[in-house]
Amino acid sequence: MSFERSKKLYNEALNFMPGGVNSPVRACRNVGKTPLFIDHAKGDKIYDVDGNEFIDYICSWGPNILGHGNDEVIAAVKNACDKGLTYGACHEGEIELAKLIKKHMPSMEMLRLVNSGTEAVMSAVRAARGFTKRDKIVKFEGCYHGHSDGLLVKAGSGLLTNSIPDSSGVPKGYTDNTLLARYNDENSVRRIFEEYGSEIAAAVVEPCAANMGVVPPKNGFLQFLRDITKAYNAVLIFDEVITGFRLALGGAQEYYGVTPDLTTLGKIVGGGMPLAVYGGKREIMECVAPLGSVYQAGTLSGNPIAVSAGIATLKILESTENLYTDIDKKAERIENAMIKSGLNVNRVGSLLTVFFTDKTVVDYATAKTSDTDKFSKYYSYLLDNGIYAAPSQFEAMFVSYAHSDEDIEYTCKVIEKFNRK
Numbered sequence: 124m125s126f127e128r129s130k131k132l133y134n135e136a137l138n139f140m141p142g143g144v145n146s147p148v149r150a151c152r153n154v155g156k157t158p159l160f161i162d163h164a165k166g167d168k169i170y171d172v173d174g175n176e177f178i179d180y181i182c183s184w185g186p187n188i189l190g191h192g193n194d195e196v197i198a199a200v201k202n203a204c205d206k207g208l209t210y211g212a213c214h215e216g217e218i219e220l221a222k223l224i225k226k227h228m229p230s231m232e233m234l235r236l237v238n239s240g241t242e243a244v245m246s247a248v249r250a251a252r253g254f255t256k257r258d259k260i261v262k263f264e265g266c267y268h269g270h271s272d273g274l275l276v277k278a279g280s281g282l283l284t285n286s287i288p289d290s291s292g293v294p295k296g297y298t299d300n301t302l303l304a305r306y307n308d309e310n311s312v313r314r315i316f317e318e319y320g321s322e323i324a325a326a327v328v329e330p331c332a333a334n335m336g337v338v339p340p341k342n343g344f345l346q347f348l349r350d351i352t353k354a355y356n357a358v359l360i361f362d363e364v365i366t367g368f369r370l371a372l373g374g375a376q377e378y379y380g381v382t383p384d385l386t387t388l389g390k391i392v393g394g395g396m397p398l399a400v401y402g403g404k405r406e407i408m409e410c411v412a413p414l415g416s417v418y419q420a421g422t423l424s425g426n427p428i429a430v431s432a433g434i435a436t437l438k439i440l441e442s443t444e445n446l447y448t449d450i451d452k453k454a455e456r457i458e459n460a461m462i463k464s465g466l467n468v469n470r471v472g473s474l475l476t477v478f479f480t481d482k483t484v485v486d487y488a489t490a491k492t493s494d495t496d497k498f499s500k501y502y503s504y505l506l507d508n509g510i511y512a513a514p515s516q517f518e519a520m521f522v523s524y525a526h527s528d529e530d531i532e533y534t535c536k537v538i539e540k541f542n543r544k
């Protein structure tokens with residue numbers, strides 16, 4: 124494989140963007156590579172500017188559950204484009220998308236459309252604070268909730284990949300109200316609530332963590348969070364930016380049967396366009412302006428093109444029979460190949476991560492025991508064999524509905540032949 128054109132473009136990009144990228148994990152620095160420049164993508168395949176073809180398991184980091192360039196979604200977008208790109212005004216699509224979301228996530232009694240997951244979580248936290256008139260929030264080590272100031276503490280994802288425990292540029296005062304708990308550790312949460320209970324506005328959590336690699340919640344952990352937040356009159360926020368419409372139509376809240384007060388969505392809900400959502404209990408959402416005094420706004424929020432992609436995607440997800448069992452089975456086949464190869468894998472539905480440690484990964488501390496040099500070798504091995512997976516130990520592998528049997532079979536064969544020594 125030649126990467127000449129990618130390398131040339133990368134060198135040029137370095138002059139214009141920090142690290143040549145618009146989001147840090149794309150830089151591939153931690154795995155000692157230069158990023159591929161993509162020319163186009165279709166179905167389960169992605170093609171770089173040198174004409175190399177890969178089976179894609181990044182899937183744009185989550186949105187592409189239907190694979191790349193789904194024909195119906197593209198047709199909906201083209202159709203929407205013909206009607207203008209943005210109005211900065213109300214349109215019917217906003218209601219249609221809200222209805223679709225609420226149908227599958229009844230806890231979303233009211234919601235707001237925003238433009239990114241970062242914005243959704245930031246706004247949900249603000250709504251929770253406005254509602255409870257309290258300042259503190261509980262966040263879990265290794266969970267990522269976007270790059271807003273107060274949430275950039277032990278935030279997993281690109282920070283963990285690039286060994287940045289806490290971002291600089293965040294004044295200390297901005298994280299003073301962020302209390303850190305350990306994922307899957309009830310005692311750590313209990314201690315925080317016992318000490319600060321009356322000051323805690325919300326606990327925010329990835330119901331299945333996927334930004335320190337995939338780490339499922341232990342049995343009863345989410346219900347415990349539901350109970351303790353309720354006991355202290357704090358808001359429970361599920362950050363379902365990855366899990367929403369991924370683990371099930373009703374997201375992790377359906378999958379695990381635990382209902383939060385507020386939910387954030389992103390990635391899949393925008394069908395590949397910049398769109399995210401926050402919403403939940405009516406009484407909390409009614410605190411948001413213009414009904415209430417919690418301010419949140421957006422010039423492009425509810426953008427008609429993004430909304431059309433979201434609607435088309437959700438309609439396909441809800442009308443395709445056995446879609447979720449099908450994707451999960453594909454992921455299970457890959458999981459089995461990993462196990463055969465002696466790899467340590469965590470899988471939940473169509474999300475999976477191989478960790479290079481002998482420990483069972485249940486939280487941030489155990490995730491960090493993974494040998495990232497070994498991961499780099501594994502990553503390079505996959506890439507050399509035409510498999511495009513996240514260039515980071517601490518991200519998920521995403522399986523889509525577009526992954527063909529043949530490509531899954533090929534992927535399994537490649538993984539089975541991997542020499543982990």
Ligand SMILES: *Cc1c(COP(=O)(O)O)cnc(C)c1O
Pocket residue numbers: 238239240241242244267268269270329334362363364365389390399
């Ligand atoms: C990706 C992600 C975000 C941030 O979303 P952006 O659209 O990248 O701002 C927030 N929370 C979780 C759980 C995510 O996976």
